[in-house]
Amino acid sequence: MKRRWIPARVALAAASAVALAAVTLSPQQADASPGSPAAPARAPSAASDASLAGRLVAALGGAAAGSYYDSTLGRLVVDVTDGEAADLVRAAGAAPRVVEHSKAELDSAHATLDSRITTPGTAWAADPRLNKVVLTADPTVTAADLARIKDTARSLGSAVMVKRSATKLTRFVAGGDGIWGAQYRCSLGFNVSRAGKPPAFVTAGHCGKVEADWRASNGGAVIARTEAATFPGRDYALASYTAAVDHPSAVDPGLKPITGAGAATVGQAISRSGSTTGLRTGTVTALNATVNYKEGQVTGLIETSACADSGDSGGPLFAGSTALGVLSGGSGNCGMPVPAPRTYFQPVQEILAAYGATIP
Numbered sequence: 001m002k003r004r005w006i007p008a009r010v011a012l013a014a015a016s017a018v019a020l021a022a023v024t025l026s027p028q029q030a031d032a033s034p035g036s037p038a039a040p041a042r043a044p045s046a047a048s049d050a051s052l053a054g055r056l057v058a059a060l061g062g063a064a065a066g067s068y069y070d071s072t073l074g075r076l077v078v079d080v081t082d083g084e085a086a087d088l089v090r091a092a093g094a095a096p097r098v099v100e101h102s103k104a105e106l107d108s109a110h111a112t113l114d115s116r117i118t119t120p121g122t123a124w125a126a127d128p129r130l131n132k133v134v135l136t137a138d139p140t141v142t143a144a145d146l147a148r149i150k151d152t153a154r155s156l157g158s159a160v161m162v163k164r165s166a167t168k169l170t171r172f173v174a175g176g177d178g179i180w181g182a183q184y185r186c187s188l189g190f191n192v193s194r195a196g197k198p199p200a201f202v203t204a205g206h207c208g209k210v211e212a213d214w215r216a217s218n219g220g221a222v223i224a225r226t227e228a229a230t231f232p233g234r235d236y237a238l239a240s241y242t243a244a245v246d247h248p249s250a251v252d253p254g255l256k257p258i259t260g261a262g263a264a265t266v267g268q269a270i271s272r273s274g275s276t277t278g279l280r281t282g283t284v285t286a287l288n289a290t291v292n293y294k295e296g297q298v299t300g301l302i303e304t305s306a307c308a309d310s311g312d313s314g315g316p317l318f319a320g321s322t323a324l325g326v327l328s329g330g331s332g333n334c335g336m337p338v339p340a341p342r343t344y345f346q347p348v349q350e351i352l353a354a355y356g357a358t359i360p
Contacts (some may be wrong), residue, residue, distance in 0.1 A: 049076045050263045065103045065130030069267030089122030098133040102247040109133045120294040125286035132161045138168040166339045167332045180218045181211025183247035187315035189326035200240045203314035205230045208237025229267040232296030235328040236351040261348045262322040266301045274312025277334045282306030307341040309333035317345040
């Protein structure tokens, strides 16, 4: 599995409305329980569902096994392991679903995979709709490696599912509209503010690891300099502006305003932007995903069904006016809807905490 450089696009609206883009890695590649009362439809709210999910998980402790937004029900579904917990979920306004595996079981299986499997071309995350940790192996994973992976999965019982992906994790360097370094073009994630420090933007860590200076055009004047970068392990970087460039809290296309940062919810409708593929939509398919790139393992990612392509790396993931993450990698591309693409994003709240930054 190769790393894929994908530039994604966020606006730097100067008088000429120049859009700066940043680089990122990209791998290509439920219903309520019977007997649960029907859930009245309501307008989905990403922020309220994420907040409710967090409160319920904290209140239920080991009885909670995950959650996701069900668009058919029009509400949050919470996986639980017993009937008493189901009653509490129902009383809180969510739909309960009794499942086999607890969160502790899924977390333990996930941690075992993290520690035992480092094969490039593999990724995994707990899917609350399946109540399993789903491990995906791309075509670059050899038969011998796949056999070893399956042995590990079998040792974890029914909590883990292994599947093959028809598309591989790749790395791209593409020309076009973006932030240019000496060798690579990347996509800007979000513009951020820090008390007492110059304005800055965040992007993918694998971009910041290989490029010190950033330009708005190939061979143009330097407008920002990488200040810090983390990759692998996590995948985020921060670059400080060194030139007088407008840096609105907005994403392209259309300069959509971004007013703050939030947490993602499985099943949530999302958008992502990139300098190659523009605005694309999808849903959050998993949280806390692990991806093995050839450079090493990255954990704690948001997995989505939105496509990405060469030149979209480092770009923004958002829902409405709320920032959610920056693109790390993915499988598949926007020109091949089958098999469905998967993209992975570094959660933006962790990036902001690491750098003492805020949006806007």
